[in-house]
Amino acid sequence: MNLNKKIVLVTGASRGIGRATAIAFAKEGCSVIINFKSDSVAGQEVWEECNRHSKGNLLIQADVSKADDVSSMFKKIKDQYSQLDILVNNAGIFDESDNPTNIEAFENIYRNNFLSCVMLTKSALLLMKEGKIVNVSSVHGRLGHGSPKSIAYSAFKAALESYTKNLAKDVAPKILVNAVAPGRVATPMWGNLSEKEQKELGQAHLIKRMIQPEEIADSIVFLAKNDAICGEVLTIDGGMGLVTLG
Ligand SMILES: NC(=O)c1ccc[n+]([C@@H]2O[C@H](COP(=O)([O-])OP(=O)(O)OC[C@H]3O[C@@H](n4cnc5c(N)ncnc54)[C@H](OP(=O)(O)O)[C@@H]3O)[C@@H](O)[C@H]2O)c1
Structure with missing residues (x-):
């Protein structure tokens, strides 16, 4: 697919x-x-950066864990563009209170990391004639486990990978659905990491460094361009999965 x-x-x-x-x-x-x-300040800054490279960019505030917010966002998208070509289900949270018996944390992570993707997909399919969907999973979802502090996180990322494959079967060939499963990426999700902390966290990877967000972005763009990959989960974990299994 030519993305222009x-x-x-x-x-x-x-x-x-x-x-x-x-x-x-x-x-x-x-x-x-x-x-x-x-x-909104960070959102505006991204919008301005995008405007340096392309036209017709739009900034929308919406909590994707809430059905009403998803509906109003898609109303704006329909009004401005009438169609959508690519959906990247990236928004997600890491909940510090995640543990094997915290029902509230399970519900929170379910809504933010899984149900949100289903609601977004439902609305996106109404605007997509042909296109691509890329879901952002995690190596925790890929392996089906992480740690007891990421039990709901791992479970719902694994669910997202299952959803990716079954949805791919349902909507191909018009729409190709895939996912990426990153290892440890140096983003604000980890808090404000010092250089030393980044180095330590990177030791979990065979590449001995954290992954940069641009490296995951490249793989998402690759999946959006490619017209032969369907129902795949692309692991970009610097070899972390091999370390865990080794
Ligand atoms: N970082 C990693 O090591 C890593 C590894 C594997 C997978 N992932 C996955 O990659 C994705 C992005 O992670 P990240 O590390 O880039 O996270 P991040 O730095 O914490 O950024 C999260 C982004 O998602 C937005 N967001 C959170 N909840 C939202 C909601 N309910 N509705 C709309 N937007 C929401 C935030 O918006 P505001 O800031 O405006 O609130 C922010 O822009 C997530 O799905 C995460 O699970 C991350």
Whole structure:
């Protein structure tokens, strides 16, 4: 798929992987819809950066864990563009209170990291004639486990990978659905990491460094361009999965 002038929605694009992905699509000539939840200053900054590379970019505040917010965001998208070519389900959270028996944390992570993607997909399919959906999973979802502090996180990322494959079967060949499964990416999700902390966290990878958000963005753009990959989960974990299994 030639990405020039394609219309792309990137959720959670005010920082981290979403920010890098929005900018990467703008560099391909896409009109990028930059979604964020709370940080309007950071969202505006991404919108301005995208405008340096492409035209027709739009900044939309919406909490994608809420059905009403998703509906109103898609109303704006329909009014402005009438169609959508690419959806990147990137927005997600890491909940510090995640543990094997915390029902509230399970519900929170379910809504933010899984149900949000289903609601977004439902609305996106109504505007997509042909296109691509890329879901952002995690190596925790890929392996099916992480740690007891990421039990709901791992479970719902694994669910997202299952959803990716089954949805791919349902909507191909018009729409190709894939996912990426990153290892440890240096983003604000980890808090404000010092250089020393980044180095230590990177030791979990065979590449002995954290992954940069732009490296994940590149893989998302690659999946959006490619017309032969369908129902795949692309692991970009610096070899972390091999370390865990080794
Ligand atoms: N960082 C990693 O090591 C890593 C590894 C594997 C997978 N991932 C996955 O990659 C994705 C992005 O992670 P990241 O590290 O870039 O995270 P991040 O730095 O914490 O950024 C999260 C982004 O998502 C937005 N967001 C959060 N909840 C939202 C909601 N309900 N509605 C709309 N936007 C929402 C935030 O918006 P505001 O700031 O405006 O609130 C922010 O733009 C997530 O799905 C995460 O699970 C990350």
